[in-house]
Amino acid sequence: xxxxxxxxxxxxxxxxxxxxxxxxxxxxxxxxxxxxxxxxxxxxxxxxxxxxxxxxxxxxxxxxxxxxxxxxxxxxxxxxxxxxxxxxxxxxxxxxxxxxxxxxxxxxxxxxxxxxxxxxxxxxxxxxxxxxxxxxxxxxxxxxxxxxxxxxxxxxxxxxxxxxxxxxxxxxxxxxxxxxxxxx
Numbered sequence: 001x002x003x004x005x006x007x008x009x010x011x012x013x014x015x016x017x018x019x020x021x022x023x024x025x026x027x028x029x030x031x032x033x034x035x036x037x038x039x040x041x042x043x044x045x046x047x048x049x050x051x052x053x054x055x056x057x058x059x060x061x062x063x064x065x066x067x068x069x070x071x072x073x074x075x076x077x078x079x080x081x082x083x084x085x086x087x088x089x090x091x092x093x094x095x096x097x098x099x100x101x102x103x104x105x106x107x108x109x110x111x112x113x114x115x116x117x118x119x120x121x122x123x124x125x126x127x128x129x130x131x132x133x134x135x136x137x138x139x140x141x142x143x144x145x146x147x148x149x150x151x152x153x154x155x156x157x158x159x160x161x162x163x164x165x166x167x168x169x170x171x172x173x174x175x176x177x178x179x180x181x182x183x184x
């Protein structure tokens with residue numbers, strides 16, 4: 001286990017605490033813990049690139065990100081002004097990506113998923129939305145602000161989902177071509 005992997009494990013361990021803080025509306029603590037989790041994500045990426053990236057890290061890091069954000073988007077519509085449909089968009093994108101990954105793996109034993117720039121933007125905007133929503137609740141900001149932020153996230157997340165779907169189709173077609181070439 002590398003230091004980067006330990007930071008990722010710490011982020012995963014913080015998720016149930018973060019969710020509990022949100023549910024009990026301990027918003028200052030929830031925001032602080034969320035920002036700590038984001039900081040550990042940045043730090044583990046920095047450390048991994050400077051030392052070594054492991055197979056475990058390649059698996060756990062995106063899993064930790066998704067678990068944190070999906071958890072937040074499941075709870076926030078219950079306690080804030082984020083529309084439920086926005087949470088459905090965020091969760092659906094991750095389910096679609098996971099299913100696409102599974103299809104590629106089961107059919108071609110391909111485990112390579114390229115992180116897409118729109119995927120990074122989507123994750124960044126989702127993190128910004130979570131932090132912004134919690135901060136908005138703390139400061140009693142008008143619900144229009146929170147909803148506008150959520151709509152922007154839904155748009156970027158949807159475009160990112162389409163991008164991943166198209167990339168998955170391209171990858172599947174590419175792998176199908178390799179399979180046919182090897183069969184002849």
